[in-house]
Amino acid sequence: MRAVVHDRYGPPDVLRVAEVERPVPKDDEVLVRVHASTVTRTDTGLRSLEYPFSRLMTGVRRPKRTIAGMEFAGRVEDVGAAVTEFRVGDDVFGIAGGANSEYVTVRESGVIAQKPTGLTYEEAAAVPDGSLLALTCLRPAAPLRGKSVLVYGAAGSIGTATVQLLAHHFEAEVTAVSDTKDVELVQSLGAPDVLDRFHEDFTKNGKTYDVIFDAVGKHSFRRSRRSLKPRGIYITADLGFMYHVPLLALVTRFAGSKRAKLGIGRYRKEDLLLVKELVDAGKYRPVIDRTYTLDEVVEATRYVETGQKTGNVVLRVSEAAAGEQPEPAAKH
Numbered sequence: 001m002r003a004v005v006h007d008r009y010g011p012p013d014v015l016r017v018a019e020v021e022r023p024v025p026k027d028d029e030v031l032v033r034v035h036a037s038t039v040t041r042t043d044t045g046l047r048s049l050e051y052p053f054s055r056l057m058t059g060v061r062r063p064k065r066t067i068a069g070m071e072f073a074g075r076v077e078d079v080g081a082a083v084t085e086f087r088v089g090d091d092v093f094g095i096a097g098g099a100n101s102e103y104v105t106v107r108e109s110g111v112i113a114q115k116p117t118g119l120t121y122e123e124a125a126a127v128p129d130g131s132l133l134a135l136t137c138l139r140p141a142a143p144l145r146g147k148s149v150l151v152y153g154a155a156g157s158i159g160t161a162t163v164q165l166l167a168h169h170f171e172a173e174v175t176a177v178s179d180t181k182d183v184e185l186v187q188s189l190g191a192p193d194v195l196d197r198f199h200e201d202f203t204k205n206g207k208t209y210d211v212i213f214d215a216v217g218k219h220s221f222r223r224s225r226r227s228l229k230p231r232g233i234y235i236t237a238d239l240g241f242m243y244h245v246p247l248l249a250l251v252t253r254f255a256g257s258k259r260a261k262l263g264i265g266r267y268r269k270e271d272l273l274l275v276k277e278l279v280d281a282g283k284y285r286p287v288i289d290r291t292y293t294l295d296e297v298v299e300a301t302r303y304v305e306t307g308q309k310t311g312n313v314v315l316r317v318s319e320a321a322a323g324e325q326p327e328p329a330a331k332h
């Protein structure tokens, strides 16, 4: 099968498409024929060693897993003897290491669910990463119902997911901050109040919020502190300059009424099932910026690394047969 592989860490050019052996599902695994995958900031961060200590998990000298990618959508091709939840022919989506590939094996109990019927494979592949990271990063601020939440970096993968989850699932009062070109899109996702970061500085408009979520890790607790209500929480998706956020989180836990927190993203099956329900109910939609073919993975990765994508970047892995999936619906 064809897959995007990399034998070493480094720039996007270390990625190449190669023929590798097709995996065989174990008893508790399903084999998915992948039709669509993505390139995410997590993929690029792990490959480029943006955080050098991530090597402790991914391999100290070279990557332990040589096939790139994590998000997938496709059709179940084979199931292990002990699998009961999925059958051959099911359309599925989720998160699994090595998803930039024509086939991937996923544990039945892993982050995999039936694909929402109204989404194409390409749309479904763009759902899990941003939404599952957003759900887990927001957890320190729970419960969110009725709270005023400002989302900074609202047009990214985590940002577009966060705005929708806050508006349509948590029923919070959302204010979003995005770049000029994405203001309308972010409004359409459920934020009635969207500030254009190039024209309005939220820290200077006198408004305060229960929660400020920095979904791109480009703001700071220090600068946004005065925009937090007493006992307000600043959550950031990034470790910050010199990885200072964990220490800051510890200090603000004991000093002052306003707290800083590092949003720790996790991929959990129960969250994928929740997001699938939201998609089915018309309360969540993936935002896709660009779609590339598997062979264009280096170009796709370079684009993701600009840090300027809107929503998600999809990789078309293999064509679905005619009539296998609905017409694309998601627009932005």
Ligand SMILES: NC(=O)c1ccc[n+]([C@@H]2O[C@H](COP(=O)([O-])OP(=O)(O)OC[C@H]3O[C@@H](n4cnc5c(N)ncnc54)[C@H](OP(=O)(O)O)[C@@H]3O)[C@@H](O)[C@H]2O)c1
Residues within 6 Å of the ligand: 040, 041, 042, 045, 130, 133, 137, 152, 153, 154, 155, 156, 157, 158, 159, 178, 179, 180, 182, 197, 215, 216, 217, 218, 236, 237, 238, 263, 264, 265, 266, 304, 307, 308, 309, 310, 311
């Ligand atoms: N905490 C975790 O567990 C976890 C897990 C995975 C990833 N992350 C981190 O989460 C962050 C967001 O990931 P993502 O995939 O959502 O990012 P993304 O999709 O690449 O974010 C792109 C968006 O960020 C905006 N942006 C870029 N620079 C900005 C700035 N200085 N100020 C405000 N907005 C800016 C861009 O707007 P413009 O077009 O105007 O530039 C664009 O809309 C990344 O830093 C990633 O490493 C955290």
